Amino acid sequence: MGNDVTNFNDVIKNSFLNEYMFGNLAALDILLGLLTAFMAGSFIYGVYKFTYKGVLYSPSFNITLLVMTMITSLVIMTISTNVVLSLGMVGALSIVRFRTAIKDPLDVVFMFWAIAAGISSGAGLYLLTLLGAVIIGAVIVVLSRKKHTDTLYLLVIHYTEEANDEVKRELQKLDYTLKSKVVRKNMMEITAEIRLKIDNTAFMNKLGDLDGVQDVSLVQYNGDYAV
Structure with a gap:
C-alpha cells in the first residue's frame, strides 16, 4: 500500500514538473x-x-x-x-x-x-x-492640466521687534497660517503659509515699506518643493 501511495505521488510530481517546470x-x-x-x-x-x-x-x-x-x-x-x-x-x-x-x-x-x-x-x-x-x-x-482656484505660497519676513505689531496687522489681512517663528536678539523671522487666488503680490510692497522690516520673500509651495 505504501509503495502504491509513493508511486502515485511520484506520478503527480513528475507530471507537474514535466508540464510546468520548463516551458x-x-x-x-x-x-x-x-x-x-x-x-x-x-x-x-x-x-x-x-x-x-x-x-x-x-x-x-x-x-x-x-x-x-x-x-x-x-x-x-x-x-x-x-x-x-x-x-x-x-x-x-x-x-x-x-x-x-x-x-x-x-x-x-x-x-x-x-x-x-x-x-x-x-x-x-x-x-x-x-x-x-x-x-x-x-x-x-x-x-x-486642471487649474487650481488658489495657490500656496510661503511668506518669509525678517523684521525688528519694534515692527512686530505692524507686521501682524498686515498679515491679518491675508489668509495665512503661521509655520515658524525665530527670534534672534532684536531680529525676528516668521514663515507663513498663504493662499492667493490670483497673482497679486501688492501686499509685499506694504510689508516691505514698514519701518523695521528688512526683507520680504515669497516662494511658491508645492508639497516638499519650493519654486
Whole structure:
C-alpha cells in the first residue's frame, strides 16, 4: 500500500514538473512582448515629460521608467517558463532595497505604472498593456492640466521687534497660517503659509515699506518643493 501511495505521488510530481517546470517561449512572443513594453515605456516617458511640474526635471529618471518597463517584461517572460526559477526570483527580489529618495508622490505612480505595463506585456496581454497605458496617460494629463482656484505660497519676513505689531496687522489681512517663528536678539523671522487666488503680490510692497522690516520673500509651495 505504501509503495502504491509513493508511486502515485511520484506520478503527480513528475507530471507537474514535466508540464510546468520548463516551458518554451517562441521568439515571436519574445519580440512582441519587448516591443509592446517599449511602446508602453515610450508612452510613459512622454507623459512624464509632458506633465512634470517639479523643480528640476531628471532625464535619467525618465529613461529609467522606459527601461524598467522592458526589464520587467523580460523578467515576467523568464519566470513564466520555469516554476522553480519563478519561486527563486521572488525570494531574490524580496531582498532588493531602493535607497533613492522619491520626493514627489507622482513619481511613485509612474514607477508602478512602468512595472504594471512590464508585467502585462510580459504575460502576453498586449492589448491590455497598450489600452491601459492610453487610459492612464489620459487621466494623468487631464488631472495635471486642471487649474487650481488658489495657490500656496510661503511668506518669509525678517523684521525688528519694534515692527512686530505692524507686521501682524498686515498679515491679518491675508489668509495665512503661521509655520515658524525665530527670534534672534532684536531680529525676528516668521514663515507663513498663504493662499492667493490670483497673482497679486501688492501686499509685499506694504510689508516691505514698514519701518523695521528688512526683507520680504515669497516662494511658491508645492508639497516638499519650493519654486
